[in-house]
Amino acid sequence: MLESLYLNLGQHDALSDAEKALLVGAMTFERHFATGQDIVASGSRPTYSTLILDGLAARYKVLEDGGRQFTSLQVAGDFVDLHAFLLKTMDHGIVALSPCHVVFADHSRLRAITEEAPHLTRLLWLDTLVDGAIHREWIVAMGRRSKTSHLAHLVCELFVRLQVVQRTNGMSFHLPLSQAELADVIGLSVVHMNRVIGALRKIGVVSWANHTVTILDWHKLQEIAEFDPTYLSMTREPR
Amino acid sequence: MLESLYLNLGQHDALSDAEKALLVGAMTFERHFATGQDIVASGSRPTYSTLILDGLAARYKVLEDGGRQFTSLQVAGDFVDLHAFLLKTMDHGIVALSPCHVVFADHSRLRAITEEAPHLTRLLWLDTLVDGAIHREWIVAMGRRSKTSHLAHLVCELFVRLQVVQRTNGMSFHLPLSQAELADVIGLSVVHMNRVIGALRKIGVVSWANHTVTILDWHKLQEIAEFDPTYLSMTREPR
DNA sequence: GCCAGGCATTAACATTTGTTAGAAGACGCT
């Protein structure tokens, strides 16, 4: 059941069978969320962390004027709120952007892992560190890239992350985001989001229809995005 | 010597004397960096993590067109590259924005801490999680706040963080950043950065001269920024 | 005290991005 988690953690360093067993042992019940449902509410103090088995979810904050900003996208194999294990209080919400199948890991059992399984603890820590690295890359994209480059970068990142957990299909992947939602990822108005998608299409590096993105020219896309996957730490080495 | 680190980690949960001793034991040599010097180079694979004892530093990335974006500001008591302990390869650089006094913690000794001191490990992990929370707040600011609000938010955040490590002076703090550097924090041109600072001054919530920021109206500043310090996890509770 | 260079500030203009509004298309429901 935890295949996607093994793929995710395992891309950084080898996972032993004992460690896999500990992860399985940390899981409690499963649940399905419908598109648009909140998986974790802002301000809550969860006693479990949520692992996505399938689907797409996002962290977000809402401002007083109603503006919404997504701060991360989470795919299969991602813990959406592993940080809440130590941060305790959620300062943001997490919403399902597609039907999501998730499983909950008890904080008390995660704590036991930190007491007894140092290597696995480091891998879980690392998982949150990669989260941070992705955040930094997003900050760079928001601050200093053109919007076209930003979108191209997002496509590169999602493609690579989805590939790791075997959710790509050739050079295509499913991206169940409306343009309004995408605008809340990039930090744009819907109208301009539409212009930017149009620009990428016009250049001919991606086709984008029916919530399916197909990369037509990976090399050129990567060039536009200045995409360097180093920040995703995809090399397998002792950690 | 590690007072600022104790203040930083200790704001989240109590630190025992044994834990303080472990931290002291992890430290190797100290060093001073001049303003503008790189503390950690992008692409390097450090075998130690760097703790700031005094000074201001920043993580940054540089794009092909020469554009620079800071992804975080680091103050006394912050580990600037604790994440490199597990990420291994630096995907960004770290530069001193003022004269910096730092001390290096050996990765092998940090690793020993993860093997033997679970609670301290969780506190170090937490430190990197707060880093991530700050990143998310920056993403929200870049994507959905007005530039004035973004700057106000930054001032609020820095004031609170500096207060924790006792680097404020009443309602003032030292901010040794040129407007060009500040522009690389917010993601603006220098000219517009100047306009935005002018706007905050005009509203009368801060005075800003000689690299010293004085908050004249905290309540109003917080309101403009929609600043809610929850994300900094400043409550002391079992972790 | 004088000079050079960096920094802050302003102006004028160009470009990007947002807003409002509406038309056309897609999609589920009955």
Next chain:
DNA sequence: AGCGTCTTCTAACAAATGTTAATGCCTGGC
């Protein structure tokens, strides 16, 4: 098939932000 609703896409205009350039200020070196 028909309907309503959400989504995509466009247009026209408004506002925010970037660019280039010039000015004056301040500070450190001589």
